[in-house]
Amino acid sequence: MKLLNQSVKHLSISLLLIIGVWGTVLFFNIVDEVKENVDEGLENYKRQIVFRAHQDTAVLKQMNLNENFYSIQEIGKGEYFDTVNIFTDTMIRVQDADDVAPRLAPVRMLKTAFEDGGKKYRLKIINPMIENEDLIERLFENMIWLYISLIFAIVLINNIVLRRVWRPFYNLLAQMKAYRLGKGESLPEVKTKTxxxxxxxxxxxxxxxxxxxxxxxxxxxxxxxxxxxxxxxxxxxxxxxxxxxxxxxxxxxxxxxxxxxxxxxxxxxxxxxxxxxxxxxNRQFIQEQEVDFNTLIAEEIESLQDVADFKKIKISVVENKRFTKTINFSLAHILVSNLLRNALFHNIEKGNVYISIQKNKLTISNTGIKKPLDRDHIFKSFYKSSSKSENTGLGLAIAKAIADIYGISINYYFRNEHHHFEIKI
Amino acid sequence: MKILVVEDEKDLSELIVQSLSKEKYVVETACDFHAAMEKIGSYQYDCILLDIGLPGGDGLEVLKSLREEGKSENIIIISAKDSIEDKITGLNLGADDYLTKPFHIAELNARVKALLRRKKLESRQNLEFGNISMDIDDRQVFIHNEKVDLNRKEFDILNYFLFNKNRLVSKMSLAEHVWGDNIDQADNFDFVYYQIKNLRKKLKEVDAGIEIESVYGTGYRVREQ
Missing domain, CATH: 1.10.287 (Helix Hairpins)
Incomplete structure (x- = not known):
């Protein structure tokens, strides 16, 4: 994951949390504030009602909440009486102009009691409240929009600002990637003040x-x-x-x-x-070029022909396709000639060497001792299958080392009494 | 013909002098950078054998200063470094040839002679020995003024022998010279013997007047009959 996206990922997760918590707190704060306001209003009402009831006893006839926003009930003697204001949240049935049937709506209710003309009355006043669901819905909607715009802004800022800020870094990285030891290039360098x-x-x-x-x-x-x-x-x-x-x-x-x-x-x-x-x-062969192995093999056979003739070995080549690879020329030459010499020198009198060239595969097979060689050790330095003292035991190790640095696979197998060496790209 | 050998290894230097003296060259030696610069500054040589790993300075500097002064001495670099890059660097700086250590005496002989011929003898002169007259540039061999057909390798072998008249040419050296560096894994150079046998037969048929004799089973020597 790129650095830019990485920061967006982390920011978006933490922002989600922050906005979530913040939204919840905001919700409770708003509800509290609203209640406080409503409660103050209710207390005001109470004072007005008590005042009006004192002047106009008709007010005291308001028995239930159906027609008005308050109700007054007389309290019998001996019943509990307390003038403390009690605020509660409750629900009542209301029917607005746009409602087809009465529905429950949240209200704030003040329950209290007062005394007028020696009689005690219980007073209930209601005030409609914001519906919580509506509030949450609205808040949620707004927070989603806030979140989206924040993320959008962050991505935008990341892409414009951060990209610019990080440019020296990416520049340096690109130079590092392209850098090769021993090629005599100048060291990676970027202009930056960071x-x-x-x-x-x-x-x-x-x-x-x-x-x-x-x-x-x-x-x-x-x-x-x-x-x-x-x-x-x-x-x-x-x-x-x-x-x-x-x-x-x-x-x-x-x-x-x-x-x-x-x-x-x-x-x-x-x-x-x-x-x-x-x-x-040590990868000290640096210069590379496109090498045509078909031509290379033909040249190599030409130079080894006398050796082959002397041992009466027949070399045959089957070319299906051109086998080409970008490789250091000296190394390509050494690779082919080592494999070919291996096939000749470990051969028998009047033996055979078959070379098959395909698009991505080159096989050199030869007659020789009639049992397979040790596949695990054949490409190791100083491995010798025979006691021929003239061999350095390094020929195949060198071939393998060359193959390895160019990512070419090199394999040995024994089939139909022939030793096969196969290179594949 | 005057030759300067610039080589810090006394033993090797001595051997080269010994061998080149046999060919009737006047040979002088320098064993470090300063001695080399001094000799080159005061005398004129036909050929300089230059080791590039010298005490007191880089041998390539000797080469550079020679070329900067516009001197046209023939130079053969002798070096233990055998990478193509080293060779190209040397040749680009104006060396005429590059010989990798260890080399065979016969190879050094052949290189020196080939170079001196190429550079000094502007008039084409055939290499003569016995009844043989060899035109190196056209790769043709005449015996009693009649052209002899030799294949590429037979020509190279004969050419090598003629550069090393009356000298020992080891099988290994011959194999390297004619078949190239890569032959070095060959079992025991029996195939060289095979080629020599053919060449002997051909030369005998046309009365070449030379003899390729075996020396202790390790090499050959060409003599006039």
Missing amino acids: KEFIDLQKAIDTLLRHNIRIYEQQKSFIGNAAHELQTPLAIVINKLELLIEKGELSEDQAHSIVKTMQIIERLTRLNKSLLLLSKIE
């Missing part, structure tokens, strides 16, 4: 600078490691080459030196592969 956003920007700056430094360190570490290892390796290989070139060696000595050279060459390959793997995992 303290929080300035703080946020500072925090991001610090964090990014820290990350950039680590990234640079790591990168130069890898570069240095390469340098430090490759140079001694170069020295050893070249020394041995010059030694052999000189001749003057016995068969035995030459044999030992050749063996040593082979081991060093293996070491060189291993070192190169490890560096490559760590570079891939």
Whole structure:
């Protein structure tokens, strides 16, 4: 949920509560105020009635409330008499001009008593009251409108004002999303005077600078490691080459030196592969382009043809569609060539390699040992199915690392005595 | 022909000097940034082998200052960094070639010779050995003035051998040069032997006057018969 909507959500819930409580309180206040007013009016009436009754005894004949808004009844001797004013809410039947039948309507009633000419009278005066239902209805209606207009105003203000206030934040966010370590971009920056956003920007700056430094360190570490290892390796290989070139060696000595050279060459390959793997995992291959795998595979087969011919392996390709993907070109090349070499080098004499290219799927299958390989470990570093010492055991791990960073799935299965490697996008 | 080797690793520098001296080049060395700048400032070289990871300064700075002064020495960068980006940076700064460590002596030889030929010998001169005359630009081989048909790889192999006359060419080095970097997982380069066998046969048929001899089972050497 967006920040803007989030605040609207919370505000609308609390406003509903506030308005509800406020409305209830308002209702009781109004009712109280009205009663107070009515009661005062009733007391006034009482004084007038008592005064008129004293002058005009006809007034005392008003026995019930049907014709007038007051009634007077004589109290017999010995009956309870008290001149205290008692106000009560009650209902009486009334029929207004617009009513078809009499209906009950709320009234305020003053019950009291007075003495006139030695006789005691009970006096009841009524005054029509606001009907509660009507009041509640009206109040409720008004509150709903208030609520709606408040929400409407809030949404409007949120969208106009808050959006403007938060603009630096969204701007910063967009820049952060687009930021990639190692691409040498400038740090995210927005122009703002809001303290929080300035703080946020500072925090991001610090964090990014820290990350950039680590990234640079790591990168130069890898570069240095390469340098430090490759140079001694170069020295050893070249020394041995010059030694052999000189001749003057016995068969035995030459044999030992050749063996040593082979081991060093293996070491060189291993070192190169490890560096490559760590570079891939550090995502140091940045530039991407649309790569056509059909062409790539054709080129790769061409360059490996001699190796295949030597082992009398037949390579066949079935192309149904073009398989394309936006990927770093070197990595695409390494991915294809590692899978293809894997299919060749773990093959048997006069074996087969089948390559099937579909729109989103590329399968390379080959003959080889006649039992399935360990699916769980085959893509792990230094996994070796055979004791072929020339292998670094990193070829498939590198392929997997490449697939992983581009979200390509890579799978192995054994079917019809063929090892299948399948990549899917 | 005068060559300057700028390399901080003494052992490697020595080996390069040893190897290049065999080809009758005059070779001098510089082992750090300042020595390199000094030598380049005072002398003229036909080719400079430049390690870019130097003590005292970045090797690329040497390259920059050379190009800024308008000097046109041939430069081959030798570096342990093998990423395409590094190569492109080096080549953009005006290097003529980029060689990744570790390299084979034969590869270095071939690169130096190819570069010197390309840059210095404006008049086209064929590479001659035995009865062979090789036109590198047109990728053609003549024996007794008759054109010999070689496929792409056979030509590359022969070319590599002719750049390394009388020198050891290891199978690994040959495989890398002809089949590319990616061949490095090959079982044991038996397929190289297979190609050499074919080439030997072809050369013998046309009386090429050269012999590709095996050296201790690890490589080959080309000699005049």
